[in-house]
Amino acid sequence: MNNDWIGTGDWSGWKISGNALISPSGREYKPEDVEPREYTQADLAKALGVTRGAIADRLRRGTLPPFDHDKKWKYETIRHLLP
Structure with missing residues (x-):
């Protein structure tokens, strides 16, 4: 095409x-x-419709996977969280 x-x-x-x-x-x-290949905390917050603080809280509680590198997640790591 x-x-x-x-x-x-x-x-x-x-x-x-x-x-x-x-x-x-x-x-x-x-x-x-x-669809970005990598997500920062701000990118993930925007995609989920929450604040960066909510993302930081989830990181502290361990309900988000750890960063892949440089305080970023690869799309594949967090795609199960995205709408």
């Missing part, structure tokens, strides 16, 4: 190129733009 134009209406002018969606203005959107 590379370089195919997508439909009409709201999608008019959008195209797919490789693993990216290209907007009519030429901006490229990759899968990680929609």
Whole structure:
């Protein structure tokens, strides 16, 4: 489906190129733009609709998995928590 134009209406002018969606203005959107590969505490809080403090509390209680590295989780580590 590379370089195919997508439909009409709201999608008019959008195209797919490789693993990216290209907007009519030429901006490229990759899968990680929609679903990050790594999450910080702030990212996870936003995704779950809670405060960063709530995430910090869950970390202290041990109800979240430990960080994978650099105070970040890989998507695969926390995907079971995401809506």
